[in-house]
Amino acid sequence: MSDSQDIFAAGGVDAPEQPAPGAAQPYRVLARKYRPSKFSELIGQDAMVQTLANAIKRDRLAHAFLMTGVRGVGKTSTARLIAKALNCIGEDGQGGPTIDPCGQCEPCRSIAEGSFIDVIEMDAASHTGVDDVREIIEAVRYSSVSARYKIYIIDEVHMLSKNAFNALLKTLEEPPPHVKFIFATTEVNKVPITVLSRCQRFDLKRISAEQLSAHFGMIVEKEGVTAEQEALDLIAQAAEGSVRDGLSILDQAIAHADMDGDGQVKAVQIRDMLGLSDRSAVRRLFAKLLEGDSAALLDAISEQYKIGVEPLSLMNGLLSLSHQVTLFKVGRASDPTLSDSAKQQFADWSEQLSYPVLHRLWQLLLKGYQEVQQAHLPREACEMALLRVLCAGDMPDPGKLAKMLEQNGSVTASTATMQEAAPPPPQAAPVAQTTPLAPAPAPTETPEPQAGALPNDFSEVVKAVGRVSAVLESILIADMRLISLDAPNVIYQPVRAIGDSDIRKITEALRQETGRDWKFTEGQGEAQPSLVEREQQIRDAERQAILDAPLVKAAFEAFPDAVLLEDEDSRPQESRSA
Incomplete structure (x- = not known):
């Protein structure tokens, strides 16, 4: 027995339990756990990576970079990767700037942990004034402490005030050689043109649903979880091109799957969790619209509403379906997640429906979507909008009307x-x-x-x-x-x-x-x-x-x-x- 336990025993008190060696670390969400640690893990941004790689190889590094794009496409992650690439010294301590940082040297590990003294991250949303920028201006005069470059990463830079931007202009145009600026923003239109002209701009693209689905499949495999491919496709579509949004949904889906006991992420669970409409159910509803069966149409809407599908999601699904049928008609179908039966059904519809009918269908559904979006009674608005589409299907187009009259x-x-x-x-x-x-x-002109x-x-x-x-x-x-x-x-x-x-x-x-x-x-x-x-x-x-x-x-x-x-x-x- 140790001395500490003897002390507790002498006082008649039970010694506290010692933490087990190697106790589990606090859980980190997937969006943080799988943040890219090198450029090869950054998906969907090949053009930017190639540009940066060439700039590093040719020693043509800009003094300021601007990353713009929608949420969750990797702006801040890219900024940190650039900081790593510029300050990496290699495992032997003799390396220079590289597009493939080692991840093992002190600068790489400290930047990844967010504790590197020469990489300063600032949130412009909470530091918007001239005084905050003045601190940067005064600090850039001093060289870096231990790194090759002193790097300032300013997130949501569009939140800076007009005076703060103006104060930064001179330093941003002619910074000291040891200083690099990296800006990130989701609203580049709010950044003054005087700032944009002083930066090398990279527009990060939305990640395609196919890439996201493959990325999520790799992550669930690493997490020891199984998932249906359709479930991953639904998550990728719901993410709307954002990796972070998709990982947050996947995190929630895995937790939801664990509650069922089998640990598998299923498509039906994703639909229930997100309130998404079943794609096959939407196709059946679309078929009822084309058949003109009003009673079956209302029953299908009621069925979807009972299982938790929001009317707006239903209208959105019908709009997407109408667009897909039109793409099939012009020979531009490009959704790899569709089953063979769905593709055949789309092909049949595209042959049956003319371009004017598809155009009219799209306009009516779009009008209905706007009505449901603004309505106090979304379900009733959805029913009325779809009944209007059904009634409009009985109306002949002008060309057919002219032919009918001519034949008679x-x-x-x-x-x-x-x-x-x-x-x-x-x-x-x-x-x-x-x-x-x-x-x-x-009848005749009056003479003058x-x-x-x-x-x-x-x-x-x-x-x-x-x-x-x-x-x-x-x-x-x-x-x-x-x-x-x-x-x-x-x-x-x-x-x-x-x-x-x-x-x-x-x-x-x-x-x-x-x-x-x-x-x-x-x-x-x-x-x-x-x-x-x-x-x-x-x-x-x-x-x-x-x-x-x-x-x-x-x-x-x-x-x-x-x-x-x-x-x-x-x-x-x-x-x-x-």
Whole structure:
């Protein structure tokens, strides 16, 4: 018995249990445990690694690097690897900068542990001010303590204030030879261009689902866990290109699998854990949409809702499915996780569905997704959106509608009816080809009045004034309703108030044109429409005649939300300018 145990025994107290030798270390999450320790373990960033390797070999190292990309693609890990690569001295202590650091020398081990004095990591989110940058500026003047380079790693650099960025500019442009800066950010658009121009920028890409799935398979093997390939594929898809997100989900999935007792990560568990819809169930739901079976469609939605699938996830799955079918149709299918039966089903759908139908399906599903996203009742919004898609499937596209009408002999009859009941479309109508300053088109052009003769029609009065002033002409066209014309006397009713000065100018213009004094008098009684109002009446009649045509009626019955558009060039000048 040791002396310490004797002391406890003498006092009548049991000695505390001694910790077992080699006790287990605190658990580290997978995202930290499998952080890359060398560039060969950094997946999906081959172009950046090659650039850095060439720069090191040729001794063309930049003084500042900027790593940008979405969360979890390896920005901070890459910064630490660069710090290792630049400060590695090799196992024999004689090595230089290398793209393949040994991981055994003091700098490599200390950087990995985060305790190396010459590699300073700073979180810009909590050190945003000028004072924090001033400390860096003052410290860079001193050489490194034991390393080849003093390296500053500033994470989330976009969080620095404007003044802090400005304070750093001079040092960043001309740092001492022993100093390197490495910045990391997820929002590079917030970094001033003056900083970007002083850095060598690397855009880290999202990791593909195939690479993530293979990476997770290697990790579960190292962890002594088995996993279904479909489960790993689901995790890789849910990670959305982020290694850290995927490892966090995998960590949770392994814990969930252990609760079941067999230790295997299964796809059904991943779906339950993440609230994902079963891909085969989504395909069945898609088939119900195409079949037009509303009762089966609602039952399928209810079934998915009961097992915990969120309506938004269901809409997202249908959108993805619609996109995949379209890719199959253009011959660009690229999802290696699909089973043979799923590929065959996609191929069949791609043959059955035309491009217009697929486009319409995508638009309707996208609209439904937005509605479900904003709805207070997501399930009800999902059902209504999918029922709308189902009803839209019964509507023929314009091409098929035209063929149906043609086969029934409706096109010829409708065309003849339109020719009898309606004038040409707006773009070919006589109104569109005459100047908007003229009255309603007449079968023949009114001849110009002879010199000295008085105009006997109001349109001639308008033309005479127009030869002097376009402004005065517009007043006659838009603001004057004619009651009677007995040249040179005009009795009118104003659409809106016309100033006395304008009337004097109009009469003066007519005196110049006709050599006679004219008199305009505001009166009461039945008045004709103004020239603008008369033109609009003609256009309304033309539009109604088109809408009453059988072919157009059939089109509106097939497409209730359709709108008859008007050619911009055919609108009256007054309405366009307004």
